Amino acid sequence: MDFGTCLVVMAGGAIGTLARYVISVLALPVSRDLPWGTILINVSGSFIIGFFGTLTLAAGKYPVPESMRLFVMVGLCGGYTTFSAFSLQTLELMRGGAMGRALANAGLSVVLCILAVAAGHALAAKLNGGAVAIAQLAIEEDA
Numbered sequence: 001m002d003f004g005t006c007l008v009v010m011a012g013g014a015i016g017t018l019a020r021y022v023i024s025v026l027a028l029p030v031s032r033d034l035p036w037g038t039i040l041i042n043v044s045g046s047f048i049i050g051f052f053g054t055l056t057l058a059a060g061k062y063p064v065p066e067s068m069r070l071f072v073m074v075g076l077c078g079g080y081t082t083f084s085a086f087s088l089q090t091l092e093l094m095r096g097g098a099m100g101r102a103l104a105n106a107g108l109s110v111v112l113c114i115l116a117v118a119a120g121h122a123l124a125a126k127l128n129g130g131a132v133a134i135a136q137l138a139i140e141e142d143a
Contacts, residue, residue, distance in 0.1 A: 009075040010075065012077075013075040013076070013078055014075075014079065019080050020041050020080050020081075023037055023041055024041070024082075027040060033101060034104060035085070035089040035105065038085050038086050038089060039086075039108055041081060041082050042081050042086060042109055042112075042113050043109075043112045044116070045081035045113075046112075046117040047119060047120040048076075049077045049134075050117035050121040050134060053120075053121070053124075053133075053134035053140060054121045054124035055127060056069055057131050057136060058136060060131050062128060069136070070139070073140045074139060086105070086109055089105065090102050117134075
């Protein structure tokens, strides 16, 4: 880890955080019963990390420098996806007596995000000659 890598990850995180904020605000009008902004963010972030991680493997057809992978997978996706917000919103639904909506939020979020990361991986694997990996480094898995 060097200072330049830290700056790359930080820049990705700033962009991801801003994107998360914008989407959350835009989704407020339709988020009365469920936090649709958070669900959309987590699903699209899952697709992005699955797609980009698979497409840009060093041994694949579309390799990018490791700094770009860290920018997108750790910085951008880390700042963009909102598991902590998901957890807080689910708890608030439960505390408010909306157990069915809390379960729907948790179920939709987990299932849709796993499907999204699998879809992103499958699409990129097809484009990338059948790649089976997504992450190359342990740090990419922690995004």
